[in-house]
Amino acid sequence: MKRNKEFANRLHALSPRFAYIPKEDRFLMDPGPLKYRFNVIGAGVNGQEHIAVTMLEGRCTVHGVYDPNPSSVEAARRVKARFSDEPLVVYESLEAACLDPQVDALIICTPNHTHLEVLKVAVQSGKHILLEKPMATNIPDAYEIWQIAQNYPKVLQIGLQYRYKPIYVEAIHEAKVRRSLGEIKTITILEHREPFLDKVGQWNKFSKYSGGTLVEKCCHYFDLFNLFAESRPVSVYAVGSQAVNFKDFEYRGERSDILDNAFVIVEYENGVRANFNLCMFAPMVYEEIVICGDEGRLKASEGVNGQAYSRWANYLEVIALPDRTSRTMTPSYPAIIEETGHSGATYHEHLRFIEAMDGQPSSAATAEEGFWSVVVGVAAETSVRRGGRVMIGELLAENGLGHLA
Ligand SMILES: NC(=O)c1ccc[n+]([C@@H]2O[C@H](COP(=O)([O-])OP(=O)(O)OC[C@H]3O[C@@H](n4cnc5c(N)ncnc54)[C@H](O)[C@@H]3O)[C@@H](O)[C@H]2O)c1
Known part of the structure; x- marks a missing residue:
């Protein structure tokens, strides 16, 4: 009962x-x-x-x-x-x-x-x-x-709750529990979406308040990179610009300075490579992950097509070597939960929060994980600004944290 x-x-x-x-x-x-x-x-x-x-x-x-x-x-x-x-x-x-x-x-x-x-x-x-x-x-x-x-x-x-979106729950299960992909070698995430929304005080239009787009929004994806790679980032190379959004946006005498597109490459200590493709002037909200291991490839996606006002079904495929099963699926939560936002991830983050308060073990993001997601985001913002590859050890040392390198 x-x-x-x-x-x-x-x-x-x-x-x-x-x-x-x-x-x-x-x-x-x-x-x-x-x-x-x-x-x-x-x-x-x-x-x-x-x-x-x-x-x-x-x-x-x-x-x-x-x-x-x-x-x-x-x-x-x-x-x-x-x-x-x-x-x-x-x-x-x-x-x-x-x-x-x-x-x-x-x-x-x-x-x-x-x-x-x-x-x-x-x-x-x-x-x-x-x-x-x-x-x-x-x-x-x-x-x-x-x-x-x-x-x-x-x-x-x-609050790094993307790990509880249905497609990532299943991707984590396939990669880490079933080990369907063998040893992970490369990870690709793409996010194509509409511009940032209005906010109280318009804090998300300014890097000094938000940390910059690659910290503010993309820490979610860098957290997923870190989770799948199970390793520390060594270097980050990124290019990007403010190509379309808020180029003429001024608020209290200041011009918006945030990126609206970027390509980011992250290299990990264990040899895993990850890349991220961001476009924030697309008429949709769409994200996709592709993970390649030495025994299989996983692709998953979710999104809302803002022009046709239709939802693309969540989708996940695992294509394995011929000696085992490959499969496709449409992972989801009940609609009433998905409709609360972030495909139901916030709801599930709350379940984990309550369990943790009850003293039970939790898979929710820790402050240590939050820290490393910010490190990758700051490294990416720094790489765009300075040009060239940013070595994480050097960036940590510049911030007085050489002992973490
Ligand atoms: N986990 C996610 O996926 C996710 C999604 C959206 C936003 N966020 C995060 O949530 C936070 C808020 O974002 P939002 O989109 O709700 O912004 P928002 O502008 O819609 O809301 C922020 C609110 O905070 C209030 N505020 C400002 N300073 C305050 C203070 N010192 N004390 C109390 N209230 C204060 C503002 O008046 C406003 O009502 C940000 O850190 C954002 O990155 C996370």
């Missing part, structure tokens, strides 16, 4: 179709006692996604938010109200939101350049923390966060 109950809880309990069922008549749809209360710091598009997945998942709730922008707070209120009659608490200060004794965990979804300063206040609470990616915009701040996490007695998870 446990599995029935969990399934019903998560998918139906909050559906407006069943709102008429009185509390005392709920059995399958009773999510059980409330497990944990979260506060969300930063209630923009990502904070709202965290509120929606928390409430949909049903075992925890979002108690309150802190955000200096009143319309973000209003939007957060509306999201919680879709799922619960309990009012959303709105805090007047970051400290008040972090230190409220009614709350068990904090979810930090503020702009990238604020992560370290917000985290320093958050860790005073001793509560569990989910910190959004990229954990920082530069290597010294990312290192400081990694060090904070090492000595932190509670969970400090990083």
